[in-house]
Amino acid sequence: MIYDIAVVGGGIIGTATAYKLSLKFPDSRIVLLEKESKLAFHQTGRNSGVIHSGIYYKPGSYKAKNCLDGRKQLVKFAQENEVAHDVCGKIILATKEEEIAGLEKIFARGIENRTEGIRKIGPEEIKELEPLAEGVAAIHVPCTGIIDFKGATRKMGELFLTNEHNEIRYGVQVNGIKNKDNETELTTNEGKVLCNRVIFCGGLQADRLAKMEGLDPRMKVVPFRGDYYELAESSKHKVKNLIYPVPNPEFPFLGVHLTRMTDGTVECGPNAVFSFDREGYSKTSVNVTDALDALTYSGTLKLFAKHWRNGINEQRRAFSKSLFLKALQGLIPSLTMNDLAPGRCGIRAQALAPDGTLIDDFHMINGRRSIHVLNAPSPAATACLSIADEIITRFETLN
Numbered sequence: 056m057i058y059d060i061a062v063v064g065g066g067i068i069g070t071a072t073a074y075k076l077s078l079k080f081p082d083s084r085i086v087l088l089e090k091e092s093k094l095a096f097h098q099t100g101r102n103s104g105v106i107h108s109g110i111y112y113k114p115g116s117y118k119a120k121n122c123l124d125g126r127k128q129l130v131k132f133a134q135e136n137e138v139a140h141d142v143c144g145k146i147i148l149a150t151k152e153e154e155i156a157g158l159e160k161i162f163a164r165g166i167e168n169r170t171e172g173i174r175k176i177g178p179e180e181i182k183e184l185e186p187l188a189e190g191v192a193a194i195h196v197p198c199t200g201i202i203d204f205k206g207a208t209r210k211m212g213e214l215f216l217t218n219e220h221n222e223i224r225y226g227v228q229v230n231g232i233k234n235k236d237n238e239t240e241l242t243t244n245e246g247k248v249l250c251n252r253v254i255f256c257g258g259l260q261a262d263r264l265a266k267m268e269g270l271d272p273r274m275k276v277v278p279f280r281g282d283y284y285e286l287a288e289s290s291k292h293k294v295k296n297l298i299y300p301v302p303n304p305e306f307p308f309l310g311v312h313l314t315r316m317t318d319g320t321v322e323c324g325p326n327a328v329f330s331f332d333r334e335g336y337s338k339t340s341v342n343v344t345d346a347l348d349a350l351t352y353s354g355t356l357k358l359f360a361k362h363w364r365n366g367i368n369e370q371r372r373a374f375s376k377s378l379f380l381k382a383l384q385g386l387i388p389s390l391t392m393n394d395l396a397p398g399r400c401g402i403r404a405q406a407l408a409p410d411g412t413l414i415d416d417f418h419m420i421n422g423r424r425s426i427h428v429l430n431a432p433s434p435a436a437t438a439c440l441s442i443a444d445e446i447i448t449r450f451e452t453l454n
């Protein structure tokens with residue numbers, strides 16, 4: 056049996072792509088292969104749950120374009136399919152005068168990116184929106200929201216399966232890719248899978264899947280762990296919605312923030328710490344292959360050489376609740392150690408170029424009869440339905 060299309064990776068990108076492919080090609084036989092026992096097991100199921108507005112991204116970039124379009128599609132999808140979500144808005148808070156120039160730049164980008172409804176606000180309005188936050192100025196972003204990304208992914212999977220031609224196969228890990236004359240053969244732990252076309256959405260394993268096909272991805276996935284604390288039950292009232300700092304423009308991460316989740320919890324984080332394990336969710340996890348892979352790569356060494364001070368500070372903060380609290384107190388000074396309960400963590404797949412540059416934008420390449428999504432960092436969960444459209448446009452040009 057030969058599938059028309061195989062999609063590898065049941066995170067939100069692979070699942071959104073499979074779902075949209077099934078709408079576009081209802082007569083095709085499509086299989087979604089996922090190595091874990093459920094969808095959204097890695098990045099998608101461990102993220103901050105924020106529907107990003109698109110305010111931050113370089114105008115004209117794939118991130119800017121797909122975040123705007125993807126957000127609108129995702130909110131509509133959530134409304135139509137009863138996925139828990141709330142377009143509750145957020146503030147980006149400048150806590151000292153020196154941050155105002157950075158805030159102004161973000162605002163200017165927001166205008167260029169057509170982020171709806173953004174407004175500059177002062178201390179009084181900050182207090183109206185977030186009574187315990189202290190800042191000199193802020194941007195109110197009303198179109199930011201929160202969503203249950205696991206629920207959204209599961210729903211897309213369910214809708215994909217309403218077409219009887221389609222299949223989701225769990226516990227199937229692709230370990231080899233062979234392009235034959237008329238089809239592609241995927242070697243998996245469950246035997247061979249034959250297909251005419253393949254779309255790889257492997258997240259933290261994306262570079263390895265490209266190499267498996269004999270391609271040179273010209274990047275490596277470097278894992279950055281993000282740890283969270285939770286506000287204790289008695290402290291949840293201290294945050295109404297979402298409070299973000301002005302981010303450091305040198306990094307693609309947004310800085311530790313406070314986020315109300317759709318289940319009512321309030322999360323604090325994530326930091327961004329180099330991880331020695333792509334899929335190990337504890338602060339001390341080490342995977343020898345992953346660690347060697349990253350530490351022998353020119354890109355990682357160059358990144359460390361340039362940002363060693365920041366890297367050491369992030370490692371220290373990862374193991375010190377009081378340092379983590381200090382960062383959060385920048386946003387809400389009255390928070391105390393008792394407000395913070397231990398939380399979970401997620402690992403970001405960040406593409407790094409050989410010269411040590413963190414590849415900021417979404418990035419995909421074509422194989423012989425395949426597409427590899429190589430970089431889909433935040434806001435890719437927000438943008439998933441728009442990224443799926445981009446993938447399908449590319450797919451239609453494959454030979």
Ligand SMILES: Cc1cc2nc3c(=O)[nH]c(=O)nc-3n(C[C@H](O)[C@H](O)[C@H](O)COP(=O)(O)OP(=O)(O)OC[C@H]3O[C@@H](n4cnc5c(N)ncnc54)[C@H](O)[C@@H]3O)c2cc1C
Nearest residue numbers: 064066067068090098099102103105229258401432435437
């Ligand atoms: C801490 C953190 C916070 C974030 N916050 C946000 C946010 O608030 N909003 C937002 O929009 N984005 C956020 N992001 C980014 C977002 O989560 C990711 O961009 C998105 O989830 C990427 O989805 P994906 O499908 O590419 O990857 P993943 O969700 O990682 O899925 C990849 C899948 O491929 C499977 N796979 C890999 N290799 C194989 C193989 N060989 N065979 C079979 N299956 C394979 C994996 O098991 C996995 O299920 C955050 C990310 C992190 C880590």
